Amino acid sequence: MSTSTLEVSQAPVRTTAATKFVALKGDYGTGDFVMHRGGILKEVVIAYESWGTLSNNHDNVVLVFGGLSPSAHACSSEQDPSKGWWEYMIGPGKPIDTDKYYVICVNTLGSCFGSTSPSSINPDTNQAYGLDFPDLSIEDVAKSAHHALQDLGIDHLHTVVGSSMGGMSSLAYALMYPDEVDHFVTISAATRALPFTIAVRSLQREIIRCDPAFNNGQYAQDEEPTSGMVLARKLGLMSYRAAEEWHQRFNRARVSAERKSDDRFGIEFEVESYLDYNAHKFVKTFDANSYLYLSRAMDLFDVADHGGSVNAGLAKIQAKNTLVIGVETDILFPVHQQREIADGIKKAGRPVEYVQLDSINGHDSFLVDEEHFAPVIREFFERNFNN
């Protein structure tokens, strides 16, 4: 299966020794990847990482879609021993047990961790795409992952699992390739974005675009719109976490005198310092154009586009077992949207387990709340291993 793996002499930035690449054969082997909302990408590459061993009959594959921010590095490995974004969840003896399962995490098409994205070179022009990159849809993310797996010789999934944006991608995958998905896990996802969430993301995008350094997407790699990205990320962090968590964690604590800025409106409270630190850390790793495309893909996604209504779209899913997880403190993908997914699949006559967790960490709970998430995921994967 490594025959179709791309040998990348010069690995794209923001990848590691653990990153592997598939050069997609394209739709029907044409080399062209036709985008869901129009436009064509050529020579598409999907970056991924994998853990565990593929079984002889290929019946133990778990495909993982992450959120907007992370790379394919969900978990550490010999090639890259640094902690992955879902380190507690994937690995030998862990809830998604790589002693049993072969786990693949793809870097989302359009993201900046090795998959083809707006910062990739357009073979037609020999320039980076920038905003000439075509409209990106969640359906493109699902299709590109499907192409990657096919090109790797994998035509069937034991489970597709996704969280946040990855939950949308996994929803798209499960309804676009229903015969190839035995089990389905969606966490803090949505069938479609609602206006509050659209407003948050739209404002993030506008903040980035208002940074003069953005330059309509034609910024040099060392002159990225950092200021706009920092502000947008702060807004993101505010939407990812929960007010009560911050109340318990920071309350009204002030930063120490030596960390306080002289600026009259500079950082004074610990919560401001926390946001500032994390936003700056993030923007060192992420490309602004990728952020815009991925963010908008979430706004545009609508399960109702697949059959005329949300329930008609969900009815396409044929998984033997579905697990839907929602978090009560999530303001970005609220629990009523998780129930909508569970109810729709159930209505179509498929078994669904709906779990609502009272994690305090808001939308980001799946990343940090091992205590609540690990047992639920472990039980699902243990129960369905030979199923």
Add this chain to the structure above:
Amino acid sequence: MSTSTLEVSQAPVRTTAATKFVALKGDYGTGDFVMHRGGILKEVVIAYESWGTLSNNHDNVVLVFGGLSPSAHACSSEQDPSKGWWEYMIGPGKPIDTDKYYVICVNTLGSCFGSTSPSSINPDTNQAYGLDFPDLSIEDVAKSAHHALQDLGIDHLHTVVGSSMGGMSSLAYALMYPDEVDHFVTISAATRALPFTIAVRSLQREIIRCDPAFNNGQYAQDEEPTSGMVLARKLGLMSYRAAEEWHQRFNRARVSAERKSDDRFGIEFEVESYLDYNAHKFVKTFDANSYLYLSRAMDLFDVADHGGSVNAGLAKIQAKNTLVIGVETDILFPVHQQREIADGIKKAGRPVEYVQLDSINGHDSFLVDEEHFAPVIREFFERNFNN
């Protein structure tokens, strides 16, 4: 009582024919207004409007503090027949009935609708203060209103009522001048800002400060940081309203083709258009430096500064009757913060009525939800008229 009213030959911008002014005599008649966190303002002016008739024994005065955004124009009048920000609440026969009460609404110190603010001329330099304006505190807002009333010959309030930032101002007023406040109404306020709310406001301020046109507060009046103000206001609007309201109102409706921008990331959804329209409308009226100072004053305010704890601060309030109103969908000043106010005053042995409304309009409900708010306020003011 008009003897101390300032004759303003050149009315400041952003005032109308209905705006009246008091040139404060200053602390102890010195002309100096000493600020709560240090610094002195000279020649402070407070803009206000009033409705109704002052009774002979001055026992019918209602002082109204508004939120961050509005002017003193809470209600229409002959001088300014345009609708005020609380038009449904104040007027003849209305819940705060100007056939009975003499209602004064002050423009907050630091705001840009006629009261002394960062855009005022510093008499020491003959330049606009800009960021040389001293730190503004909610306590300064309360004290300046108190000075204004004293200079107008009013030394006692039937009721002080405030909403949002004005709720904080009314809290400060009631605990700083306990002997002069007979009744107290606070709506969607807080004894202190919690970290989620601090984060929202801190990010708004940073967005404004990141606009190159902000120029560290030294912008010309025709070169204001409009782009930053628009972005900050959009974030404000998102925090003022409620997700469910927008879900019902906009859902995923798209703007019509002719209103759609050509920009790949331009406005597509009605909710984006709504935010854009309202944010642009707002920034035409509001000064960026005022926004920064008022916003930060809310972060800094803490009832616990008055006595060592929130309850010790609340215990200073001596009002015969207090009405505390909270709204269940308010994410900025959540109901647990309203209960904290009510519980603290009750614990000190004063009568409190706590009303929790299920308005759908979030923090802004008091502005728009006449159906829920009017009866509660009407009943309070009717019951306490001769009390």
